[in-house]
Amino acid sequence: MSTEKAISVLSQLLGASKVRSDDYVRAAYSCEGMAAFPPGMPDAVVYPASTEEIQTVVRVANEHRVPLIPMGGRLAAFRMLEVERGGILVDLCEMNRVIELDEQNQSITVQAGMTDYMVDRAMRARGYRLMVHPVGQAAAICAGSEVAKNSLGIYGAMSGPQDRWVLGLKVVLGSGEVLQTGASRVFGAGHFSRHHLPDLTGLFMASEGALGIITEVTFRMAKLHRSLRFADFHFPRNEEGLRNLSLAAQEVRSKELVSQGMFWSPPSCQSWYERNLQHYGTPEGFDPRSLGEYVYDRYGHMFSVVIESLYSDEEAELKEKEVRRICEARGGQYLGPVFSELLPIEDGGYGEDGREIHPYQIGEFGRTKLNWHYVWLQGPYEAVTEFDRLCPPTFERAGLAQPLCYHAAYFTPYAAVLTAYVHYDASDPGEIEKVRRWYEMILEECYGKIGAVPVNTGRAVRGYALERADPPYLETMRKIKKLFDPNGIMNPGVGIF
Amino acid sequence: MRIRQEEIRKQVYACINCNSCTGRYPDESCPFRLVQRGTVHGLRGFLHVLKGVIEGRIPLSEELAAYAYMDTFCGACEARCIYGIDVAEIGRAFRMDLVEAGLGPRPEHVSLIQGMKNYDNPWGLPRRRRKAWARGLRVPETSPEGGPRIEVLYYVGCTASSDPLATTMAKRTVSILNKASVDFAVLGSREKCCASTTYWLGEHGVFEQWAGKNREILNTVRAEIIVTSCAGCYLMLEKVYPRTVGPLNKEVLHTTAYVERLLGEGRIDFTKRLDTRATYHDPCHLGRHGGVFDAPRRILEAIPGLHFVEMFRSGRHAWCCGAGGGVRSAYPENAFRIAGERLEEAEATGAETLVSACPFCYQNLSLAIQRRASPLRFADITELIDEAIEDPEGPLTSPSPTSQGRRR
Numbered sequence: 079m080s081t082e083k084a085i086s087v088l089s090q091l092l093g094a095s096k097v098r099s100d101d102y103v104r105a106a107y108s109c110e111g112m113a114a115f116p117p118g119m120p121d122a123v124v125y126p127a128s129t130e131e132i133q134t135v136v137r138v139a140n141e142h143r144v145p146l147i148p149m150g151g152r153l154a155a156f157r158m159l160e161v162e163r164g165g166i167l168v169d170l171c172e173m174n175r176v177i178e179l180d181e182q183n184q185s186i187t188v189q190a191g192m193t194d195y196m197v198d199r200a201m202r203a204r205g206y207r208l209m210v211h212p213v214g215q216a217a218a219i220c221a222g223s224e225v226a227k228n229s230l231g232i233y234g235a236m237s238g239p240q241d242r243w244v245l246g247l248k249v250v251l252g253s254g255e256v257l258q259t260g261a262s263r264v265f266g267a268g269h270f271s272r273h274h275l276p277d278l279t280g281l282f283m284a285s286e287g288a289l290g291i292i293t294e295v296t297f298r299m300a301k302l303h304r305s306l307r308f309a310d311f312h313f314p315r316n317e318e319g320l321r322n323l324s325l326a327a328q329e330v331r332s333k334e335l336v337s338q339g340m341f342w343s344p345p346s347c348q349s350w351y352e353r354n355l356q357h358y359g360t361p362e363g364f365d366p367r368s369l370g371e372y373v374y375d376r377y378g379h380m381f382s383v384v385i386e387s388l389y390s391d392e393e394a395e396l397k398e399k400e401v402r403r404i405c406e407a408r409g410g411q412y413l414g415p416v417f418s419e420l421l422p423i424e425d426g427g428y429g430e431d432g433r434e435i436h437p438y439q440i441g442e443f444g445r446t447k448l449n450w451h452y453v454w455l456q457g458p459y460e461a462v463t464e465f466d467r468l469c470p471p472t473f474e475r476a477g478l479a480q481p482l483c484y485h486a487a488y489f490t491p492y493a494a495v496l497t498a499y500v501h502y503d504a505s506d507p508g509e510i511e512k513v514r515r516w517y518e519m520i521l522e523e524c525y526g527k528i529g530a531v532p533v534n535t536g537r538a539v540r541g542y543a544l545e546r547a548d549p550p551y552l553e554t555m556r557k558i559k560k561l562f563d564p565n566g567i568m569n570p571g572v573g574i575f
Numbered sequence: 576m577r578i579r580q581e582e583i584r585k586q587v588y589a590c591i592n593c594n595s596c597t598g599r600y601p602d603e604s605c606p607f608r609l610v611q612r613g614t615v616h617g618l619r620g621f622l623h624v625l626k627g628v629i630e631g632r633i634p635l636s637e638e639l640a641a642y643a644y645m646d647t648f649c650g651a652c653e654a655r656c657i658y659g660i661d662v663a664e665i666g667r668a669f670r671m672d673l674v675e676a677g678l679g680p681r682p683e684h685v686s687l688i689q690g691m692k693n694y695d696n697p698w699g700l701p702r703r704r705r706k707a708w709a710r711g712l713r714v715p716e717t718s719p720e721g722g723p724r725i726e727v728l729y730y731v732g733c734t735a736s737s738d739p740l741a742t743t744m745a746k747r748t749v750s751i752l753n754k755a756s757v758d759f760a761v762l763g764s765r766e767k768c769c770a771s772t773t774y775w776l777g778e779h780g781v782f783e784q785w786a787g788k789n790r791e792i793l794n795t796v797r798a799e800i801i802v803t804s805c806a807g808c809y810l811m812l813e814k815v816y817p818r819t820v821g822p823l824n825k826e827v828l829h830t831t832a833y834v835e836r837l838l839g840e841g842r843i844d845f846t847k848r849l850d851t852r853a854t855y856h857d858p859c860h861l862g863r864h865g866g867v868f869d870a871p872r873r874i875l876e877a878i879p880g881l882h883f884v885e886m887f888r889s890g891r892h893a894w895c896c897g898a899g900g901g902v903r904s905a906y907p908e909n910a911f912r913i914a915g916e917r918l919e920e921a922e923a924t925g926a927e928t929l930v931s932a933c934p935f936c937y938q939n940l941s942l943a944i945q946r947r948a949s950p951l952r953f954a955d956i957t958e959l960i961d962e963a964i965e966d967p968e969g970p971l972t973s974p975s976p977t978s979q980g981r982r983r
Contacts, residue, residue, distance in 0.1 A: 098612075101634070102642045105627030106620035107613075111592055117623075119632065125612050151594050152614055169613040218594030447589035447658060505581075505588035 081121045081164055084142035088124060088166075091134050096125045096172075107167055111155035113504040114451045114513045115538065118160045120147065120167035127172040129293040132250045135168060136291065139567050140254060147569050148287040150191060150220025154227065155454065156536025158286050162571050168291060170222055176200050177294060183262075185245055185269035187296040190222030197221060197297070206299035209237040222292040227534050228284035237300075237337075238490040239456075241283040245272045248294035249282060252563025260296060269296050281558065286536065287569040289562040303337075303386035305394040309401060311410035313379040320463050322408040323381050327489040328459045329404050330383065335397045338384035339489035341462060343469075381410060449504035451513045453520050455496040457530030462487045464528040465496040472523060473500065476516035496530055535573040543574050577668040578625055586660050587629065590622045596652035604651035604888050606895045606913040610906075611645070618652035618662050625669060640678040643669055645909060647902045648775055649895035650863040663864065666900075670777025680776040681905040687772050691781055695767040696733035706763045708735070708742035714749050716763040717796050727752065727759040727833070728798035728825075730812070732805035733768045734934035740941055741934035747957035748804045748830055754964050755842045759802075765792060769811040771860075776901050786811065786820045794824045804830040804957055806861035806933035814865060829861060831870040831932055834960055838877065845963040848880030853959070854926040855883070856917060856940065857893035858933030871932055871956055878963045884924040894920060896931070898939035914943035921951055932956045 089097040098104075099122040108117040121144075126132045139146045145165030152159060161167065170191030177187040181204060188197050195218070198208040210219075210229060219229060224240045225247060237243070246260020246269065258264060259278040261271045272279050282289060311326075313319040320341070327339045383401055387394035402412050457465075465485065473483040478500050485498040498520060502509040517538075524530050525542045532539045544552070552574055559566075559575045569575075577583060597605060597617035607616035614620040624642070627633040646666055653662045673679030680688070687697035694700060706714065708731075717728065729752065735745040752759045770785040793801060793812070801823065803809050813827040828836070837843045855875060861867045868890050875883045888894045897903065897913025917940065921929045929940060929951045941953045 095612075098615075100638050100642075101627070101636065102624045102639050103615050105624045105633045106615040107623070108627060108632070109592065109623050113588060113590070113592070117626070117630075117632070119627070123613065153592060153594060171613040218597075447585050447660070449589055450591050503585065503588070505584045 080142045081144050081166070084138050084144045084166065085122045087138050087142075088122075088135060091138070092124065092126065092131060096127075096131075098123050098125075107149075107152070107169075110157065110159045111153045112451050113449050114502075114510045114517070115157050115160065118162060120161045121164050123167045123169055125169050125172050129248060129250060129256060132168070132291050132293055133254055133256065135166070136250050136252065136254045136567075139166065140252075140565050143565055143567065145567050145570050146291070148222070148226070148291040150223035150226075151193060151218040153218055154223070154534070154536060155452065156532065156534040156538040158227070158534060158536035158569075158572055160537050162537070165570075170220060170291075170293075173293065174220075179204065179299075180269055181299075183268040183270045184299045185296050186299055187246075187269070187294060188221050190225075190292045190295055191220050194219050194221070194224065201299050202302060205302050207302050208297060209243045209300045210240065221295040221297070225282055225292050225295055226285060226287050238492055239283075241280060243298045243300075244279060244283065244295060245269045245298055246296040247279055247282055247292055249290040249292050251290035252565070252568040257290070262296070269298075284534065284573075286534065286573045288559060288572050288575040289568060291568075301388050303388055305387040305389075305391040307385040307394045307398045308415035309383050309385065309398055310413045310415060311381045311383075311402075311405040312413055313381060313408075313410050315379055317463060317467070319379050319409065320466055321460075323379050323410065324459045324462045324489075324494070326405045326408045326410060327381065327494075330401050331489055331491055333400070333404075334491075335385065335401050335404075336383040337386040338382075340382045341487040341489070342380040342382065343466065343485050381405065448501040450499055450501050451517060452497060452499045453517060453524075454533040455524055455530040456490075456493045456533055457496055457528060459489065459494050461496060461528045461530050462494050465498075465524065465530070468523050468528070469498050469520070472498075472516055472519045476500075476519060477512050478502065478516055495533065496524070537571060540571070540573065547574060576629075576672045578665070578672055579629055580668075583665055583668045584629065586665055587622050587625050589658050589660060590619055591658070592619060593657060594619060595655045595657050604649075604654070604892045604894050606647055606649060606651070606897055606916075607645070609912050609916065610909050611642075618656055618660060621646070621662070621666070622660070625665065628669075635673065635676045635678055637678060640673045641681070643673055644679065644681045644684075644776075644901055644905055646900050647859070647895050647897060647910075647913070648900040649859040651859075651892065651895060654863055654891045667775065667777060670775075671779050672777075674777045674779070680778065680901060683905040684776050684901055687776070687901075687904060688778055688781060691768060691770070691773060691785060695785070696737070697768060697772045698733055698737045700733065700737040702764045705736050705766055706761065708737075708745050709749065709761070712746060712749055713753060715760040717760045717765070717798075719765060721795070721797055724797040724799075725758050725760050726799055727757050728793070728796050728801045729759050729761050730769075730793070730801050730803040730805075730808055731761055731766060732803060732808040732934065734807075734938070735805055736766070738934065738938060741937050741955075744804045744934055744937065744955045744957050747955065747961040748802075750961045750966075751830075751834065751837075751843070751957060751964065752802075754961075754966050755837045757837075757842075760798070762792065762796070767792065769805075769808040771807040771811045771815075772901070774811065774815060775899070783820060786816060790816055790820050790823060796825075798825060800833070801825055801827045802830055802833045803827070804932070804934075804955070806858035806865065807935065809867075810860040810865045829865070829867055829870070829932065830957055830960075831861075831874060832867060834874055835870045838874075843964050845878050845960075846965040847963050849878050849959060849963055850880040851928045852882045852884060852924075852926045853928040853930050853954075854886050854921050854924045855889070855956075856886070856896065856921070856929060856931040856936060857890060858931055858936045859893070859895050859899055860935075861932055862893060863891060871930075874956065874960060875930065878959060881959070881963075884926055886920050886924055888920060896933075896936040896939045898935040903935070903939055910939055911943055911946065914939045915947060918943055918947060918949050918951060922949060926951065928952050928954050928959075930954050930956050930959060 104119040108119045148168045173189035173191035179186045229240045246263045249257045261267045262269045313323040385397045469485040483500045488495040526546045535543045648663045690697045690699040731745045735741045767789045770782045773782040809829040897910035903910040
């Protein structure tokens, strides 16, 4: 491996401004989604602007056997972009154009470096939206990353994983060849269908950059809603209450009555309530010091829903009545829109002044300048109850204090996304150790044990994946990796590869 | 190192990598985007670089210093940051470390520091010529011995005192004060730099010395209010002095806020029509850092005949002019590119007049208008205010011909 030589050749071929190896540039790329993971600096960063330039990068990397790590918004949460053994980071930020918006087939084709927010904006101008919805924090994630991670992060989870919405791809494989997938790209048909032959697109979903570099993505567009309604329900704060909440969530989801459904544990409610206090002022006679207790007693288990109609207010109202009937039949108490109306939904999840509205960041935690660490798992709806039982003891065992730790669940159309968060001082190495310990603990407890698996693998849960996955599956994937990336230069050490 | 001190370090490590500070908005307002690519531009990348320094992964070096001094400290990323990380304070602390290590400021800044030491201003303007801009105008001076109490001390600032373009601001301000019959005076040759330049360049020792001296002088003047037409001076006197060298013993107002007050008290009135379509560029020091957004807009909207249009990126998310943080001195081409993007945005509104309220913005945007042969005319807000107030004795000054762009 001759990284220096590869950098020098790339500088000549692409121009020095597109190949940077200055210390400060490398340092700027030393951290991905979460600060508690160890930093790793790339040897260089390249900024290709086209599929052809990416082919050049891949060819040179193959010649010199240099690892390539493709990246979009650099928000990966599972050490997916960590530079373990040196290598060149391929930043796709220059590839940020819409290639085609096809209303007839309700699809949009964009370059892989375009952020979700920008894709969403392009669609909204025509009455559509990207089904990473609401965009929320995922607004910084790029189209290529949506595929490479089969994204299922925080609010993006509301529409389910991305694989339902991706119709085709253009990829520069690790071998340097350009591969097109999807019915339209292969046969010149419209973008109405992803495949009528075996589905190559699916192979790249959650491939984490280990097979090639995605350069273009075609998404299915979804119609923008005409009417929105919000509602919150309180369920008794006991195991039975949460079980009923999950069953209600399952029913309203299966009947396609809600576009979002979320369970809040009491500490999560607390941070929402703080936000309410900031916006609307403290109610008379209310002592903010009793906040935790107040929220705990008043709200117990919260189920927040957002109801949409593509057609009319009347339809949204009818849907809300049915949601209310289902929740109340299971012991839920209708509270009206308490927290749900603050869910970031309009304009892709941005407030009036352009700031992202996010419950965990605006409020006490933002003011304390604490960093955060989190885990995202996906599992069946019934796993929510078990997750609620398992989570709090892990915080305690790791020495992390509530209410800076909390958990929640997002009910996607097909599964629940189980999330747990801890807030901590990232400038304190002792705190980082606690956080790392907690992370291992929660994964050990939950991965594959309550029917749940992590949303991604990266390097953070690689060990668990290799240990717990079916051997023939692993063997087949390794053969595919060898076929697409014969020299093993694409993001080595990521996922199961 | 200052960046290792707890209050700075905590902020550096608070970044959750959400990327709010960079390219997710159509109205992205980080001018560093034109200078650096990808994650390197914006607050997130900068904080990772600092972590690299704090943890000893990268050494302090010439290339790092060059990078650190490319930042205009406009604060656009801070306005986007959901944690409100104070990038200006962190960046300044880092520059202070670079100065201590002998790597900062940049060679192009040395003359500014020398100017401060030799002439009390960064532009090397001799003290006796500090009030040369006022020749032929009625501009009283405060007495070093104290003298009678006055209503307003007009703090002119170095740039408006010396730059042939920006002196218009000073002339127009005194014209407004005279029309309103305000009992005012200036410090004349006793006026010292507010030390803003040294503050942002990380020359903390020089800053403390000059800001301290300045505060002493200002506190001895028997005036009710200090008014300044310079956004940088306003920021220093009103926001920075209280947390560094100590607060002033009188109210500090930017001209725009003071003019609003005069309008409210009925001491001036806009009676002349100015038939123009105008847009307003928020100076970073006045807007994001100083918190003054509304006064200039309310003034423009109150001028008869003036049709005010807002640029897409305005207020808290305004695009920077490119001049601040020492960038115009060290990296003039970067400053020009950043200003160029602002002009495009202003032109897109269909405005004829680009208005601002800061001498640095004045310099940089006017120059960019000339270089790009833009159809825009640049005007400091004091020019429009002055023109809109009827004066039976006729105008005291004429608009500076150099500030005119090619009219549509």
